[in-house]
Amino acid sequence: MTMPTPASIETVGLTRRFQSGPKTITVLDQVSLTIPRGEFAAIMGPSGSGKSTLLALLAGLDRPSDGSVSIDGEAIEAMNEDRLALLRRRKIGFVFQSFHLLGNFTAVENVMLPLELLGLPSPRQRASELLARVGLGDRGHHYPTQLSGGEQQRVALARAFAPDPPVLLADEPTGNLDGVNGQIVIDLMLNLRRDHGTTLVLVTHDPTLAALADRTIRLRDGRLVDHDATATPTGASR
């Protein structure tokens, strides 16, 4: 397996406003940061501080009201929906708090999906190998509803890493899991990240998990409040 080039993430003056009736709410306000290749960054902050919004903007799932995002030097705010989809297909893996497996697909089919989208050869075999790596080699034919929460999240991990994405975005991946299962998932995710050299951006409430990160980005009321040297807060331009 060839090592992909890890990507860097850069945002400049990233702002997201929502219209709520006559009022405009600024959920994310002038966030500028840079995450170098291969780094593990944790995003922390209280509920409503804009963590998930930031993640959605990084993935091109949402459009900024202002500012820019670039993945690996590619500015994504100018891309149309389909180019964004193709970018995600090639470069971004996802892990969610509520797993988000496709209910009509078996475990192995869920893992195959990104491989098939990329048109990679023998997707079923690769998917089975990945399931074996997350300890579910014998559960491939099960549907998500037949799996426990921890098992579902492990399938989701396998799916996220299947196409070897340079970037993995994780939204509170242990939020719906108990301590033991949460730990299993975290260990797996960090091991996979290390093996694949993936840039990881993780939203979490858990300080012990955040402590494992190369750096922590703290958000409050949509603003960057505190982070170490490599992420520079600038209020400047777009």
Place this chain on the structure above:
Amino acid sequence: MTIPQYFRMAMRESRRARGRIALFAGCIAVGVAAIVVVAGLSTSVQEGVRSEGRKLMAADMIIEGKRPVPAEVDTVLVDFVAGDSRFTGQTVQRAEVKEFVSVVLSDDEKTSQLAQVKVVQGGYPFYGQLQLDPAGSLDLLLTADTTVVAPELMERMGLKIGDALRIGGSRFRVAGVVVAEPDKLAVTFALGPRVFLSPEGLNRTALLDRGARVDHKVLLKLPSGATSLDLTQLERAIEAKLPDAEYFRIRSFSEAQPALRRTFDRMGRYLGLVGLLSLLVGGVGVAQVARAWLASRMDDIAILRCIGATSREVVLLFLLQVVAMALAASLIGAALGTALHALVPTLFGDLLPPELIRPWQPAAIVRGVALGLAVALVFTLPLLVGLRRVPPVRVLRRDAEPVNAGLFGQLVAAILVLSGVWIAASLQAESWRFGTYFLGGIVASVLLLALAAMALSRLARLLPRDAGGVRLRHGLTHLARPGAATIGAIIALGLGVTFVFATHIVERHFGEQLKAELPTDAPSTFLIDVQPDQWDELATLLRSEGATGIESQPLVTARLAAIDGVPVDELTERRRSQPTADANQSGDRPRPNRGTLTREQRITYGPALPRGNRIITGKFPAGPEVPNGVSVEENFAGELGVQVGSTIGLDVQGVPVELKVTSLRTVDWRTFGINFFLFAEPGPLNDAPQQRVAVARIATPDLPRVQAKVVAAMPNVTVIHIRDVMDKVNTVLGNLSIATRALGLFTIAAGVIVLGGTIAATQAKRAKEVALLKTIGMTRRDVATVFAIEYALTGMVSAIVGVTAGATLGWAVISKLMELPWSLRIGELAIAGGTTVALAVVAGLAASARALTVRPVEVLRAE
């Protein structure tokens, strides 16, 4: 993605969706079945008539007319064979057939029966089999004093083989029974059962020389080796060389049973639209099912988008599933329609000869499947295209707004649906005009139904909710804020109810009109074929038998020779060269139909018009300064293109007579009086060869006795009871109405499936609701009651709206179009309303069975 990948993905996507697929299939299959059975039957009759044409005509070719076919035809036949070496030693075989209506009298002259007499000569039938009992040929059974009759006649007159009866004043012995006649179909209209006579037998009667109206036919069989080209050539040769060819109709076997084919053609188009209506009702359902289905897939679609599927890939993925489901559903429907077609002989008895039933109709199947696919696509495409708008950010924020479709997208969707319906309707009706009417009708009905449904839902909001207890309140709240889905279900079911109720109302009024006791001053009996010198005797006889309201008119038969000096030949030539001409096309007057011009006209004359006639322009009588005046019935005048002042030239059996139109009038045909299109003033026709027709009022119990006496005294007189004729018409209409009703049920079935589908589609939501209700202490029975009330209310709205719309439509047809007396019965309203509500409750509860049995903990844990 590659195509096989799409297929694999689509397969996975649609797993574990048996319920949804069943609903989708149900919505489409019912309509497709209706379309396939109608198109199939119609084609199979056309095809059957074509391939069995020889049998159905008993000949290769028939020359028919109201007068004997001139002997010159033989020369044409001889020349035809002589000119061709292929036919050396062979001839064109011919058989002669005469048919007419006459009254048959029992030997004791006590009972009588109107019958259809047939006299054959030569090799009849050339094709097919005349089945007789005792078996054998007609020639063996028929002698100068025997007859062979239909079983119905034996039954009605209490005869058995060997008994005697009287026809045209002579005695005949029944030598056998005719079981089946190749050229007579059960569906064709006949005034009475069949009676066969030999030509010698006919000569023994007093019928022909006393002016019975006879259909003369010459049946031809071409020599072996003749092709259809020979047939056409012979037809042309006869047309060219037969004297007075315009008085005869020449048909080859490919044009057998024209009335039957026309009927099926028209019925096929009308019923084809009814079938399309049930498919469209199903289309509404498909849209509902698809909406609920796609709504439940939103999260997964967001995940797909998140993982990197493009919006085009997503749309294609779901499009593929829709096409696969619609194709499967249409094929099921086609199989169902084909099976129903095969069952027609079982369901409708011997209405059609079995050789005309050919259930395997690939063209009908292709049409049904194509329309099924098209309707499914037209109703789901707007939703599928809407999938482009699913925001991938839903994976993080469930409440993310869909990307706006915009006015343009909605407009495109509306245009797609409307043009799809328009094209489908035009194809089914084989006419763009009717397609347009159909589309207009559908759009108007849907708008009305939607408006009414919304208005009623408003009304439900205004009702006090505390009065009926918790269960009723719950049902009302559902009705008070129905989503788009409920409105859709109400429209679908309402459309079915509208159609079925409207046809029911129209058919009931027709049936009543036909079954109703005749007005007390209307005649009960027609007497035709009366010779002028018999009239005094007949009138005396009728009076002595207690008949009242006796009226009589002379009847002169003639042909049109010219209109306003233009010979009929020239007028028919114009008609032939511009066959589609109608009143509003170029030309200064409407061109009359060719048949109207060439057929035999029946004219009467007298000093005053009978009652029920009303002059609208001109005068009758016009006065001594305008001799030879004639009054023309308004519509007939329109057909001929004459006005007051026009001249009508007649050929009264060789004698030219010119009449001047002096007035136009309307006729109230419902009086059943003796009425004529042409009513001349006394004078020019007084000495023409003529008969008399008469009407009389005879009490029903006296009818058989009077008929027997009249026929015993004057065998040539034919006595026809209006009641009998109306019963015959009623039977024919009854057969038609069975077909309409059967297809109407398809629309109701589709509506019920749509309602069930709408409810089943909200299964998950309902399960949650059931769980909550059970948690707060409702028993299963309580919950079922709450749901039943909700469905009953939904059904009630459909019923109110559908029955009102149906009654309005029926009223428009009966009152405005047909001008018949209108009535509405509480009973039928109650039955229609009650049935709709009951269907809605049954379908609704069946569709929510799964939600009702759910255990609360399952749902609440999943939350």
